[in-house]
Amino acid sequence: MKAVRYIQTLGSVRNYYRSMNEIFSTAFGKAHMLHYPFYLKENETLEERQNNLVDHCLTYIGDLKGKHMLEVGCGNGLNCHYIDLTYGAEHITGIDLNQENLAIARTHHENERIRFIHDNAQELKNIPDQSVDVMICIESAFHYPDKNAFFKQISRVLKPEGVFLIVDIVRSPGDAGKSLWFWKKQKLLFHADEKEYRQYSSGNNLIFQQVENITDRIIRGYEGHLSWIKRTNMNLVHYLLMKIFTGLQVRLNVAQLRSHKQYMLFYGRHANSA
Ligand SMILES: C[S@@+](CC[C@H](N)C(=O)[O-])C[C@H]1O[C@@H](n2cnc3c(N)ncnc32)[C@H](O)[C@@H]1O
Numbered sequence: 001m002k003a004v005r006y007i008q009t010l011g012s013v014r015n016y017y018r019s020m021n022e023i024f025s026t027a028f029g030k031a032h033m034l035h036y037p038f039y040l041k042e043n044e045t046l047e048e049r050q051n052n053l054v055d056h057c058l059t060y061i062g063d064l065k066g067k068h069m070l071e072v073g074c075g076n077g078l079n080c081h082y083i084d085l086t087y088g089a090e091h092i093t094g095i096d097l098n099q100e101n102l103a104i105a106r107t108h109h110e111n112e113r114i115r116f117i118h119d120n121a122q123e124l125k126n127i128p129d130q131s132v133d134v135m136i137c138i139e140s141a142f143h144y145p146d147k148n149a150f151f152k153q154i155s156r157v158l159k160p161e162g163v164f165l166i167v168d169i170v171r172s173p174g175d176a177g178k179s180l181w182f183w184k185k186q187k188l189l190f191h192a193d194e195k196e197y198r199q200y201s202s203g204n205n206l207i208f209q210q211v212e213n214i215t216d217r218i219i220r221g222y223e224g225h226l227s228w229i230k231r232t233n234m235n236l237v238h239y240l241l242m243k244i245f246t247g248l249q250v251r252l253n254v255a256q257l258r259s260h261k262q263y264m265l266f267y268g269r270h271a272n273s274a
Pocket of ligand 1: 017033073075076121138
């Protein structure tokens with residue numbers, strides 16, 4: 001059954017996140033963030049490298065005291081939880097389309113400072129105009145078919161002095177992004193390139209103050225991945241299955257980043273407040 005479930009991850013974005021949550025919980029005894037790892041030093045765990053990516057993003061943003069942060073595409077809520085514990089924003093809202101991820105987030109991480117809402121990044125129906133000091137979007141925007149609508153929402157919900165930060169997997173220059181059309185549609189993969197990102201930003205009265213290519217750090221983040229999954233309380237078949245699944249996943253992610261994708265960070269604000 002597990003094998004069938006893992007193969008199904010190829011079929012849809014919902015199955016993919018269900019399997020990822022299950023694999024992380026089984027392998028590590030608790031949920032993990034759902035994004036790629038970021039290398040800082042040798043012999044780090046997957047969890048440390050996932051935290052590293054959030055920390056790297058937060059170096060751009062600075063002090064969160066008294067701020068309202070919005071995480072768009074918050075997944076299972078672990079980023080919001082980590083930011084709450086580590087950086088202490090006044091209030092954090094996480095929104096996501098996936099109800100299973102939201103259920104995990106609400107069960108484990110909702111408290112008086114953090115709330116999770118079902119919403120679409122391209123609509124943000126539940127987020128009032130000019131209500132957000134800091135918006136972050138970590139490895140989610142490649143799922144949005146209409147990124148211009150997303151940028152329009154950023155422009156609408158940010159306070160005049162607010163800032164936003166997006167990390168996303170984008171197409172490298174020259175990658176037409178036309179292969180595997182059916183698969184991409186099922187998995188909701190709509191990678192933009194940096195040029196398109198700049199157009200969406202300037203077209204919605206936003207400006208990037210910093211753009212950073214962190215592809216090398218992400219590729220190195222996978223170093224040592226074979227030692228991450230330990231055979232704790234799993235039977236041998238399940239353990240081997242997970243090793244195979246994660247091995248394939250890592251190879252696929254790294255191969256993409258070495259050939260036709262880049263992992264980019266975009267930090268910006270309203271153009272007239274820069
Ligand atoms: C790779 S996960 C990242 C989750 C989280 N940001 C993290 O870093 O762990 C991408 C998330 O984006 C969400 N997502 C995809 N399309 C979305 C949309 N249109 N609006 C809101 N969330 C979306 C998915 O449901 C998934 O939870």
